[in-house]
Amino acid sequence: MASRGKSLIGKVPLVILQLAIAFLVLAPFFWMLSVSLKPANEPFAIPARLWPDNPTLENYILAFRPEFRRYFLNSIIVSGATVLITVPLALLAAYSLTRYQFRILSVFLAAVILAQFFPAGAMIIPIYKMVKAANLLDTYASLIIAYITVTLPVAIWMLRGFLTRVPKTLEEAAAIDGARPLRAFFDIVIPLARPGIVATTVFVLIVTWQEFLFALSFTSTKEMRTLPVGMNDYIGQYGIRYGELMASSVMVSLPVIVIFFFLQRQFVSGLTAGAVKG
Amino acid sequence: MAYGFMLPAAILVAGLMYWPMIDTFRESLYATTFLNPNPTFIGLKTYEQLFGDSTFWQIVRNSIIWTIGVVFLQNVGGFLIALLLNQKLPGQGILRSLILLPWVLPGVVAAILWRFMYDPQLGLINSFFMRLGIVEHGVGWLAEPSTAMAAVIFAAFWKGFPFSTVVFLAALQNVDQEQVEAAKIDGAGSLRRLFDVVIPAIWPVAVVNVLLTTILTFNYFDIIYVLTRGGPLNATAIFPTRIYEVGFGQFKFGEAAAYGSLSVLVLVLFVGLLLLVQRRQVKAA
Incomplete structure (x- = not known):
């Protein structure tokens, strides 16, 4: 493995990249879930709200x-x-x-x-x-x-x-x-x-x-x-x-x-x- | 007994894959329209018409841009992500599983999701850009001919990159570590090791991966059909969406079949060119 022996600090940029990839992959899923839990009476704000105030399974x-x-x-x-x-x-x-x-x-x-x-x-x-x-x-x-x-x-x-x-x-x-x-x-x-x-x-x-x-x-x-x-x-x-x-x-x-x-x-x-x- | 085991598979593949491929060409020599459903033989006339039709050339151009765009992002991006996932870092196990999510997601659902992500009013992307103050009003990414192609390419990249990453990751784990260590002792930096040892070692896998993604992308229907139906103004129309539109939207089976035959031709030329370039590079190296 290429990173062997590197200090913990040297790994920080890589960890940030990891998080960026996780974000890229998960953001659409998050959005799907968030909207699916949004009650019909909770209006769509612009710019859109990230998570519903009152999540529901309706x-x-x-x-x-x-x-x-x-x-x-x-x-x-x-x-x-x-x-x-x-x-x-x-x-x-x-x-x-x-x-x-x-x-x-x-x-x-x-x-x-x-x-x-x-x-x-x-x-x-x-x-x-x-x-x-x-x-x-x-x-x-x-x-x-x-x-x-x-x-x-x-x-x-x-x-x-x-x-x-x-x-x-x-x-x-x-x-x-x-x-x-x-x-x-x-x-x-x-x-x-x-x-x-x-x-x-x-x-x-x-x-x-x-x-x-x-x-x-x-x-x-x-x-x-x-x-x-x-x-x-x-x-x-x-x-x-x-x-x-x-x-x-x-x-x-x-x-x-x-x-x-x-x-x-x-x-x-x-x-x-x-x-x-x- | 060997033949008996093989027979059912052979019959299906021959009857439902090889025969239709031939039959598509035969079909393209006939004209059928909605008003006149009885096929009339017209020879190569449909092809003549298509070659003189600017829409056809637009489809060819779009198909090539789409394929190159998606394949490039999927393989270069997929490889870089595989490199990262191959490092010793915390949380790699979880990340390796998570990145497969888009690939498992049904194509139509992925497309619906991205339609929503790109939505001018409600989309997460516009919301993000508006918060950052990059754009003032929501942009209709899929509605503008200038951005629609880039938008569908990105969605397809998102859906497809996990496959390339997984394959590259497996290849990276098979790279001979002794060679890497030897290069290290010789004083090669990490970038040098990457280009001199790692990339040559995984090159055969990369070639297979590029070929595979090229063919699959060229033939991919779901994402574009659900995102844009090939629009606006044919800006994202590629062979598969065009074939569906002409065949099942306009009931011009002959023309759809001609598009089908030509799509095979374009794909074969495209893959041939790719293999030629690859061989040149190997010789040059």
Whole structure:
């Protein structure tokens, strides 16, 4: 570490920088929270007041209206189904990529990684037309299929990083002991790759929870909209009821923030393993 | 068995990613309008029209400014912040967790938050500047064509920098400390050590990071769409927002698809150029 041996005083500028960064990151969150707790009858002063005089939860109660609950439910269904399908599919694909050495598999991996960078904007028109032709507009299925497709490449890539580190010799030992390959997969590979599975799950969840473009294009009725699209609708709808808008923002963000902070360590190592080690 | 494991993923990626990419180009050869929803083949005519349209060139220019702006801030800023977080200081553990907050925040929520931060009357930024006496009246950062682009770039930087920082931080922790110590014994100052040892060591990670953020930023839709819808007067319109507007706002699927195909072309050229510059630099060094 570069700063070893420096006196405490020498560290003061760095601590100030730390505080500046914390401020940059937290100021918008602070503002979101402050406005969400502001009672409707407390007028907006100009320049704006930093913290409400009488903080209240009334905005949260108002914002948690039936349509918001519906958006919430839709988001949970779509994200949940995507995670439940993507992660096992990616696990199987990543497993065969690390355990079998066929040329076609490395071609496949390259193709999958390349696909990860396709602009969603460039694909949206044909995908929309497909969804429409299949009569799937305004359905969960359309979103779930689209989300599985866009999250699969990254999920395969992340899991592959973890599975390469699960030594093959363990499975071979199990095979000698008479275990069938599938059995070795469930009893040895999956438990050892668990941190990777957790990291991938969190990643897929974060991506699908906030996905906007497909949800905006594929859904048109209030019953089928997910949280991000619903939030976008709110901007005009709420007019100057910023308190409710911010309260719903807090409620939308909370689930991912909570999950993320519980599983943070595993997630960060999963994300950086691939990028740093190539 | 290997193929069986791979098959579902292969079918989805081929059918829903590769095929649409090809189909976008086919679609762009047809004209569909709101009044005439049956596609008629018109060949490359849409492209001809676009090349003669100043809006198209504005989109190209905006996309490049937006991408360079965000990628530069995210990577240079992200790296500097990673350097700071890599120092032995109190509270680093908490700070390392905290900085990830913006990245976890859903894009639409981040955009709503920044819409509010930039608000001429109620925004925290104007309130801050007014208290300091820098501005007299609230500035409509997102409503002025001259400031809108900078405003959306900053919001995107805020949302995206944690990713770069985390990756850089991991790379910094992998730097061979013996080399750093050796340079120190040779009398290299901390800046010298940074440029001669640390930066070369993390360079490969930096290249990957820049490429990754370039592609993701170029394709990023949420922040701009929610903050400005591409306005005012197309001042912040980039490929993804334009494609959405033309396709789903005006129902001109052919034109939207042409924008889509061209966005791929621009992105490929852009990334190619980046790789070329990077290779030159490595050779020159």
